[in-house]
Amino acid sequence: MARRQTRLPVVFLLMLASLAVLGVADEPLSHDIRPGYGVTDVRWLSDYFQPLRDTAGDTPVYILEGEQSGGVFLLLGGTHANEIAGIMAATLVVERGVVMRGTVIVIPHANNSAAKQNSGTYNANTPQWFELTTARGEVRRFHYGDRRTQPEDQQPDPDTFVHFPSGIEFAGDEARNLNRNHPGKPDGTLTQQISYALFQLAESENVDIVVDMHESSLTSSLAYTLVCHPRALVVGAFAILDLELGGISLKQEESRQEYYGLSHREFGDRTDALAFLIESPNPGQEGGEQAPDVINDPRAPLSTRVHLQLTTVQAILSNHGLLEGSGDSIALSFPFDLEELVGADLGAYLR
Amino acid sequence: MKRRLGWMLIVLLFVSAGAAVGQEAEEAAAPETFAAPVVIVSVGQSAGAQQARVLAIRAGLDYVFEQRPEFSILEGSQTLILVMGASSKGLGAAGVDIDGEIAWAIDMVARARELEMKVIAMHIEGGARRGSTSDQIIHAIAPLADYIVVKGATPGVEWVESEEADANADGLFSTIAAENEIGITYIAKTLDGVEVLMDLFEIEPTE
Structure with a gap:
């Protein structure tokens, strides 16, 4: 009995420790994002779908509301958390963007669980963190995450992932790929719930445009591509021709019916929004690279990739305004010329 | 000697004048x-057709656009523009039935010919x-086609755009145009279309 008494506190402490660990594991990951003057409200994705609260899938939602009324734009980074140009482009909008007309809603880490750790999906030599130095000399650290929701947050993978509601089958680990899970499911897996929350947001905020920012390998046929939902093709074509004048050559692809689960298809089909997906090239997704430099590779520096993402966003917004009329237009600006980003030190543009 | 030089000058003037006239005739x-x-x-369901539509809007062209219409759409029109380019398979698309697509386009051209329409083939991506x-x-x-418009290098002229922007790097379009005696215009940027x-349809720029 005396022996049992001495063991009880130890067991109790161990239980407490386990709970603490579990508690931490369930909290959404925090990031070094410093909202600028343009941010008028900060919410959580769980505000749009309560069951997501206190899970690894919850993530901050930044609202930049202009003084003049206009359309609503949803910008997604980090759907795949290893595709960092989208994350940093979204971060730059939050930190330095100003909206004059309409509302811009930014989610830099759409799949926040995926951001926790990099399993090296495409290249085992990619980092867990990357660093950028601000103009003041401060070193800021950012997660280099994974393509999919962390296994610890959603397991086990099924042998075959059956997309809801189409019934289309994918490999089992795609059950954790947010960009195969749209439009999500309220009582589904964590990844399905994240997607469901994004769709709840799009619906309740009457989103007019969705842009999901992605990256591919340098040599992929997807690099330098703007994928457009069929309803978004004309705006996309206008945007691409404008970009070409500025020296950016993008391929335009139509989102086809069979792209079930992908953002550009499902947001376009299931909401009133015009849906786009941008692909910039990331050296970290090149399988054969021994020491991929995801920041300074001269073939595709991070700052140039962020420039590509944001310039494309601006071309979409301006042409949407021209075609849809000023009532739905959205005016986003930065306190610097986006052209300055090309080949620049990206950190110098952060707060 | 002076008289000889004078004659030579006159001859030279005639020759150069003749050459100039010839050049003007070519340009004319x-x-x-x-x-x-x-x-x-x-033809191929790429988004290039949407871009051609934007070019038509910007040129002020009287047009109708449909990715893959019924042949009846041709009735009452004067020119058929076929925008060539296959949709990428890199996106995991099931893809189009390319043989069926080509057969459809050939029949479309045949119907256009029956209606005495002219045909332009464009490749602008x-x-x-x-x-x-x-x-x-x-x-x-x-x-x-009666005419080809391609985004690519003019033979013998240095291409200053990016390599992947040149659809005529292997001379495919130049060869087709030469072998079939088809007029061709090379553009460096899609927007040049x-x-x-405007030139092909003799559209005057508006203020």
Whole structure:
């Protein structure tokens, strides 16, 4: 009995420790994002779908509301958390963007669980963190995450992932790929719930445009591509021709019916929004690279990739305004010329 | 000696004047002209047709656009523009039935000919829209056209845009145009197609 008494506190402490660990594991990951003057409200994705609260899938939602009324734009980074140009482009909008007309809603880490750790999906030599130095000399650290929701947050993978509601089958680990899970499911897996929350947001905020920012390998046929939902093709074509004048050559692809689960298809089909997906090239997704430099590779520096993402966003917004009329237009600006980003030190543009 | 020099000068003047006239005549042999209304369609279902539609809007062309219309759309129109380019398979698309697509386009051209329409073949997405499937379309359709517009290098002229923007790097379009005696215009940027359409359809710029 005396022996049992001495063991009880130890067991109790161990239980407490386990709970603490579990508690931490369930909290959404925090990031070094410093909202600028343009941010008028900060919410959580769980505000749009309560069951997501206190899970690894919850993530901050930044609202930049202009003084003049206009359309609503949803910008997604980090759907795949290893595709960092989208994350940093979204971060730059939050930190330095100003909206004059309409509302811009930014989610830099759409799949926040995926951001926790990099399993090296495409290249085992990619980092867990990357660093950028601000103009003041401060070193800021950012997660280099994974393509999919962390296994610890959603397991086990099924042998075959059956997309809801189409019934289309994918490999089992795609059950954790947010960009195969749209439009999500309220009582589904964590990844399905994240997607469901994004769709709840799009619906309740009457989103007019969705842009999901992605990256591919340098040599992929997807690099330098703007994928457009069929309803978004004309705006996309206008945007691409404008970009070409500025020296950016993008391929335009139509989102086809069979792209079930992908953002550009499902947001376009299931909401009133015009849906786009941008692909910039990331050296970290090149399988054969021994020491991929995801920041300074001269073939595709991070700052140039962020420039590509944001310039494309601006071309979409301006042409949407021209075609849809000023009532739905959205005016986003930065306190610097986006052209300055090309080949620049990206950190110098952060707060 | 002075008289001889004088004659030589006169001859030279005549020769150079003749050459100038010849050059003017060549320049005066303006490219074939086309008439509106126009039907713009896609062959290969790439988004290039949407971009051609934007070019038509910017050129002020009287057009109708449909990716893959019924042949009845041709009735009452003067020119058919076929925008060539196969949709990328890199996106996991099931893809289009390319043989069916080509057969449909050939029949479309045949119907246009019955209606005494002219045909323009456009390829305006650059080298990124080349590849085996797109090339099948180009080989089958471009020779049927009265005129070709391609985003790519003019033979013998240095290409200053990016490599992947050049759809004529291997001379495919030049060869097709030469072998079939088809007029061709090379553009460096897709947006240059606006000016080409304005020239081909003799559209005056508006203020």
